[in-house]
Amino acid sequence: MTWLGLLHLILVIVALAVGTVQFLRRPGTRDHRRRGYLFVGALLVSDVIVFGIYEDSQTPGIFHLLAIISLVSLIVATALVRGRTTLGRRMAHAHVMLWSFGGVVAAGLGQGATAIGQAPWPVILATFAVIAGLALRMDFRARLGAG
Template sequence: MYSFVNSSLGWFHLAASVVAMAAGAYILFATKGTKNHKKIGYIYVFSMVLICGSALGIYNLTGRFGMFHILAFLGFGTLIAGMLPLLVKGIRKDFRVFHLWFMYYSVLGLYAAFASELSVRIPDKPFYTMVGIATGSIFVLGSFFIFWKEKVWSRYLLK
């Protein structure tokens, strides 16, 4: 199995990913605003920082800076955008919906990366086509879920 992951940094990246995927799944479906939500949410954010940071040091796919490094910066961006509405004091209640939007898209990005990673390991399949199909599928399905949940969020957050 060591050939599945090629370095110590790769194993670290994988371990942080497993933690983030478990925390992200909990966050997606748990009641928002509870102590557990906040605790698990910070575990998710910390593990995503580790994932995105470690991704910037992995070059065995192409040997140079590439698309996945850019996506790691996008991952950092969704985390920052998702956390700002909570960290800025005195923010309007309706801005908390942005927290939910960006954090849900952060989790979708994580799952899309996982699906892409799995799909490119199918032998004799075109790499970028498989990444596109995996990523697109996750984001289309996830976006339907987010749009459906936004009505619930708005009622909950704007009380």
């Protein structure tokens, strides 16, 4: 593993740990915002690092595409809670962040599948199916204290 790969791995582990805590704790608090900055910062740097890693292939692949999607989702989620926010914007932020966290999980499991010689797509698609199920079942309104 290259030093870029190691740094990427460390940042992703930080994002997974912080993201897990984020979804288990009450949103909207000062601590939530602080953890959010750490989550977003770790993922932003990690996503950028991905574009320097080509150990699995000589050309951009699925993990580079996932990094682009992650970057866009982080920008959108952050923009949704900047300035004066409405319940709708906070709910949209929560949805996008759920998918962003799910993307980290999907990429990690996909990379694990690749490491053992399996195609990453089945586990990536299965992870997104689970995230879709969670997104449909979660009561974001109640979670944000408006339900």
